Amino acid sequence: MKKVIVTGVTGQVGSYMVEYLLKNTDFQIFGAIRRLSVPNHKNIEHIKNDRFKIIEMDLSDAHSINHCIEEIKPDFFINFAANSYVGFSWKMPINHFEVNTLAVMHQLESIRKHCPNCKYYNAGSSEEFGDVAYTPQDSNHPLRPRSPYGASKASARQIVKVWRDSYNLFAIQGWLFNHESERRGLEFVTRKITNKVAKIKKAIESGDSFEPLELGNMESKRDWSHAEDFVHGIWLMLNQESPKEYVLASGETHSVKEFVDIAFTEALGGSLVWRGAEKDTQLLYNDTVVVRVNPKFYRPAEVDLLLGDPSEAENGLEWKKSVDFSQLVSRMVRNDIEETNAT
Ligand code: NDP
Numbered sequence: 001m002k003k004v005i006v007t008g009v010t011g012q013v014g015s016y017m018v019e020y021l022l023k024n025t026d027f028q029i030f031g032a033i034r035r036l037s038v039p040n041h042k043n044i045e046h047i048k049n050d051r052f053k054i055i056e057m058d059l060s061d062a063h064s065i066n067h068c069i070e071e072i073k074p075d076f077f078i079n080f081a082a083n084s085y086v087g088f089s090w091k092m093p094i095n096h097f098e099v100n101t102l103a104v105m106h107q108l109e110s111i112r113k114h115c116p117n118c119k120y121y122n123a124g125s126s127e128e129f130g131d132v133a134y135t136p137q138d139s140n141h142p143l144r145p146r147s148p149y150g151a152s153k154a155s156a157r158q159i160v161k162v163w164r165d166s167y168n169l170f171a172i173q174g175w176l177f178n179h180e181s182e183r184r185g186l187e188f189v190t191r192k193i194t195n196k197v198a199k200i201k202k203a204i205e206s207g208d209s210f211e212p213l214e215l216g217n218m219e220s221k222r223d224w225s226h227a228e229d230f231v232h233g234i235w236l237m238l239n240q241e242s243p244k245e246y247v248l249a250s251g252e253t254h255s256v257k258e259f260v261d262i263a264f265t266e267a268l269g270g271s272l273v274w275r276g277a278e279k280d281t282q283l284l285y286n287d288t289v290v291v292r293v294n295p296k297f298y299r300p301a302e303v304d305l306l307l308g309d310p311s312e313a314e315n316g317l318e319w320k321k322s323v324d325f326s327q328l329v330s331r332m333v334r335n336d337i338e339e340t341n342a343t
């Protein structure tokens, strides 16, 4: 039986990848987690299958990486574990490089020594493009990161390339533009919006008071997809004959403000009015402020616009997204309304 190690399975994308592999392969899947004082297995606790086994691997510990790879000798290694919150990366830049960059080198060194035929994928990011030179961004776009997070992923990309070229490894780092879901962490802007609008809706319906949603830069634009679409694209990338890296993206860009607009309209219906601009932007529902800006959520440096070009992946991998922007917002809002009403 072939063996796959997936790191970051307690997170958003890793949990979808485990489900995808259980459904589409007969492989043994090893889901790597790190020890936490209070375990957070919500995204994987529903997965009960003999082909899914939890292993312990902390990416800040080279020994634990090497130990797992030496013992399992996987056929595939899919690295989703990372410090993934861009806004936090200015506060802990060194840890971002340890986990997002150095750990990649430890993984590749260990694969080279113990299982050189293993196919390796590391999650690349549109944040590597950063201060974009042209739009839409494709796989030829230069690396111009704007955050310690973006720099950590861009550096990991160079490591993956050097190990691929030097040791003839199948090692790739396909670029992923933003992908969201009902399992998205609560601090990311999409889930922050859908989670809060559900709470505001419940408060309005119960006649309770509530605090408005506070956001940072609502003008920034992102290319948002559903995470489930991306795990399929990543698996196609890993199953090529030779290692080629692709961009996965929806090919649409929308502002944070547009996301807010659709989410609040979906949850609350009409009677919504925008007022002000930039740091004075507000959204009112029946004359009550439901969204406002708090400058503390602005970043030291922003990526203003991201728009990916998925055509290479569509042609080379025959990959296509299945969920569009409004369906994505709608699914997330409906899920959070259900979860909020259940509590
Ligand atoms: P999440 O933040 O949801 O998940 C990150 C995972 O990494 C969690 O399981 C977390 O574990 C784990 N992790 C963090 N630090 C360590 C560590 N030191 N040792 C072991 N595990 C660790 O991210 P996503 O699922 O959204 O993203 C997956 C990958 O894709 C990341 O590499 C991210 O940078 C990249 N990416 C994501 C995009 C997106 O829009 N979602 C776009 C582009 C790239 P724990 O639960 O214990 O915290």
Ligand code: GDR
Pocket (backbone or CB within 6 Å): 083, 084, 085, 086, 087, 124, 125, 126, 127, 176, 177, 178, 179, 187, 188, 189, 190, 192, 214, 215, 216, 217, 218, 220, 221, 222, 256, 297, 298, 299, 302, 303
């Ligand atoms: P991003 O995602 O930085 O694109 O990184 P995030 O959802 O954090 O921010 C998207 C945009 O929204 C703006 N924004 C806010 N963001 C947050 N989190 N909170 C706010 O209150 C807020 N207000 C406005 C941000 O400034 C930004 O412009 C995600 C992560 O998944 C990375 O791991 C991944 O690599 C990239 O996507 C592609």
